[in-house]
Amino acid sequence: MNYQQLKEEIIAHCKEIGIDKVGFASSDPFLEMKSRLIRQEELGYQSGFEEKDIHKRVTPSAIFDEPYSIIAIALAYPSKMKQTPIGKKGARRGIFCRASWGRDYHAVLRDRLEKLEAFIVSKAPHARCKSMVDTGELVDRAVAERAGIGWSAKNCAIITPEFGSYVYLGEMITNLPFEPDEPLEDQCGTCTKCLDICPTGALVQAGQLNAKRCISFLTQTKDFLPDEFRTKIGNRLYGCDTCQTICPKNKGKDFHFHEEMEPEPEIVKPLLTPLLQISNREFKEKYGELSGSWRGKKPIQRNAIIALAHYKEASAVPELITVLEKDVRPVIRGTAAWALGKIGGEEAKAALLAAQETEQEKTVLDEINKGLAFFLTENEVNS
Template sequence: MDYKQLKDDIKNHAAALGIDKIGFTSADPFLSLKDILLAHREKGYESGFEEPDIDRRVYPELSFEEPRSIVSIAIAYPSKLQNPPRSEKGAYRGIIARSAWGEDYHVVLRDRLAKLESFIRERVPDARMLSMVDTGVLSDRAVAERSGIGWSGKNCAVITPEWGSWIYLGEMITNIPFPPDTPVTQSCGECTACIDACPTGALVGPGQLNAQKCVSFLTQTKGMIEDDEMKRKIGNRLYGCDTCQIVCPINKGKSWDHHPELQPDPEKVKPLLIPLLTLTNREFKEKFGRSAAAWRGKKPIQRNAILALGNFRDESAVPVLSQLLKEDPRPEIRGTVAWALGRIGGEEAAQAVARALDTEPDEAVRTELRKAVNMREEVLNK
C-alpha cells in the first residue's frame, strides 16, 4: 500500500468530506506535554473537565493497540452575527460563545470523522481507527499542533494561518502508518493581545491558562460563584468567553459561513435574559438542546443570566428576581439572585432581600443576602 498516495488522496478529498484542514502525525507519545500537564496540575490550574489520567493523555498506545498514526481535522466556524439583536434598557441580552453557535460541534465533528473513516475503510478494509472529539483522552491541541494544523497560540488556542483560531478540532488514531506532516513554524511573535485582554487574568503566561479563573470555565460550573469580582467579570456571558480570540490579530476579519449547520440563530445565541429565568426543562431543551451550551443543563445558564441582569443593573428584572428568591428550590439560584438584587439596588430590591433574610434556611444564601444589604448601605452612605 502506498500510504503517501493514500494521504494525498485524503487531503484532496477532505473538503468534500466537510473538513477544512487535515494533518497527519505519528502516534509517538507526547512527552513534552507531560511536564506541562504535571506542572498545570501542581499549580491547581486544571478545570476538572479533563481526562484525569495524565499518562492516557500522553501515550496513545494506552487507548489504542499498536497505533501508527494520528489524523487531526479542523472545521472552521463563524465569528460574526448577521443583524445581531441589540440589548436595550428593559430588554437586555446575554451572549453565548461562538464555539456553541449552531449545532453541537461534537455531533458535527463526529459526522466528519465517520465520513473520513468510511473513506479510508473503502481503501484499506482492515484498517483500525478510533476517533475522538473534545471528550477523548488525547489533547486535541497537542495533536493538531504536531500534525501541522496550526501553532499553539498564547491564548491556548490552535491558530491556523488560513482560518485563524475559529476552528473545532478532532482526531483519529489508526494503525495505518501515514507519513507525518511538518508542524507550522509561524507563531504569535511578540504579540500579547490575548494575555492583556483576558478579563480575569486567567492567561497567566504564554500558553498557560489557570482554568479556575477563566470566565469560560466559570460560566460552565454548576454551583454558586462566590467571588464577587468574578461575578462582575462574567458580564453578560451565558456560556463561554471569546475575548482572547476576538482580540487576536490573526482572527481580524475572519468569519466562516460555509457549514450551514454551524450558522447561529441570533435569538438563541444572543437571547433576552429575563425569559431565560423561568424556562422549564422542556423549553430549555427546545431552545438550546442542539447547542454545545446545553451540556451542563439549564442551571448554569440561568445563574449566568441572573448575574448579567445584576451587571446591567436592570430594574425591570426585580419582580421576577424577587419571585425566584422567594420560590426557587435551588440555593445556587437564590444566592445569585441575592447578589443581583444588591447590585441593582432600589427600594423594591431591598424589600425582597429583607423578606428573604427572615425565612432563608441556607447559610450560603444568607451570606449573599447580607452582602446585598451591605451593598445598599454603602450606596446610601455615599
C-alpha cells in the same frame, strides 16, 4: 499499499465531506505535553473536565493497539452573526460564545470523522481507527500542532493561517503508516494582547492557562460564582471569546462553510429575563442542540442573573424577587439576592429584608446579606 497515494486521496476526500483542514502526525508519545500537564496539575490549574489519567492523554498506545499515525482535522466556524439582535434597557441580552453557535460541534465533527473513517476502510480494509472530539483522551491542541494544522498560541488556542483560531479540532488514531506533516512555526511573535486583556488573569503566561480562573470554565460551573468573578463575566452566558476577538491573527476571519454551525441569533444572544423561569423542557427544546447546554439550565440561569445585575436592569427586579421567593435551588435564590442588591431600589431592598426573615439556607442568607450590604454602601456614599 501506496500510503502516500492514500494520504493524497484522504486529503481530497476531506474537502468533499466538509473537513476544512487535515494534517498527519506520528503517534509518538507527547512528552513535552506530559511535562506541562503534570505541572498544571501540581499548580491546580486543571479545570476538572479533562481526562484524569495524564498517561492516556499523551500516550496513543495506551488507548489504541499498535498506533502508527494520527489524522488531525479542523472545521472553521463563523465569528459573526448575519443579523445580530441588539439588547437595550428593559430587554437585555446574554451571549453564548462562538464555539457554541449552531449545532453541538461534537456531533458535527463526529459526523465528519465517521465519514472519513468509512472512506479509509473502503480503501484499506485492514485499517483500524479510533476517533475523538474534545472529550477524548488525547489533547486536541497537541495533536493539531504536531500535524501542522496550526501553531499553539499564547492564548492556548490553535491558530491556523487560513481560519485563525475559529476552528473545531478532532483527531483519528490509525494503524496506517502515513508520512507525518511538518508543524508550523509559531507566529505570535512579541504580541501579548491576549495576555493583557484576559478579564480574570487566567492566562498566567504565554501558553499557560489557569483554567479555574478562565471565564469559559467559570460559566460552566454550577455552584455560587466566587465574588471576585461576578463583575467580570458581563453578559456571558456560556464561554468567553475575549482572547480570540483581540487576536490580530483573527482579524477579518469569518467563515460560513457549514450550515450546522450557523447561529440562530435569538438562541445564541437571548433575552435574559425569560431565562430566569424557563422550564427544563423549554430549555431542552430551545437550547438542547447547543454545546453550551451540556451542563443543563442551572449555570445558564445563574449567569443570566449575574448579567442582569451587570446591567443594573431595574425592569428585572420583579422576576428576581419571584426567583428569590420561590426557586428551590439555593444557588439560584442566593444569586438573585445578590443581584437585587446590585441593582438596588426600594422594591429590591424590601424583598431582601423580607427574605432575611424567612430564609433557612445559610448560603442564601449570606447572599442576602451581601445584597443588603450594597444599600449600606450606597447610603454611606450619599451621606
